[in-house]
Amino acid sequence: MIIVPLGFILQINTGAYYIDNPFSKFGVGIDKEEQPIKTSEFLNKNQLKGKIINSIGYGGWLSWYLSEPIFIDARLGVIKEQLYQEVTNSWNGGLAKLISKYNPKLIVYNYTKYLPWTLQLSQMPDWRLIYLDNEAAIYAYKDYATNIKSINFATLPLQYNISTDTSEQEIINILKTKPYNKFTVFIESFFKKTDNKKDLINIASFLLQNKEYKIAEKFFLADIKINKGKNNFVYYALADIYQKTGKYKKLDLCLSKIKSKKKKKEKYQ
16 A cells, blocks of 8 residues: 555656646646746846736736736736637737737747747747747847847757757658657656656747748657657657658658557557
């Protein structure tokens, strides 16, 4: 009877528990992965005090950290129904209308949850990306904060120590990476620290939404090298990239991985 709770505690300590339970976290203090701490520090450091539009989930932290008023937060009982509806409409192609009405200088949001905003902003030449981390993005209007350089997507791999000169054969070899052994991972989960961060996948997905296919590919491949292809989403994303760019040999490898994992899953069901 003692073995089960002991194993549970050990897996929490190593972080392995959170692989399958990412939304159930234990502990005290601020969850730095959920709050836009670095984002707000960037805003303060650069004295960006312009009017903002922010994603709902970031409103609480930003209103506490910044001296300037925020756009919206999660207190749905306090904010007006109309404002919440306007934000909802912005997910369905209405971001330009929201911007036109409130005339912000900055857009601060969680791009892992507000995918439609990223897609719409990629089509708005008047807005430029000035900040990007593993979850948050900040866009500035073209005539605002001109002293801050726009993010150059081409430099992102170097910032994350990702090789920029991987050969085609090396890419093929990465795509052929043997999947991790579940039993080995299970045993290691009791004593080996597990890195559950999805920085590479998140940024790769952001790049994919911006149609930066070559750079997104580098990030997805880096994740395969580090995590031995644990996340099946990576192969779906790469398959999408290879289909759009006509890289059919690599597309076939990704589809083969997806089918193989699907068969294994069905076998154990």
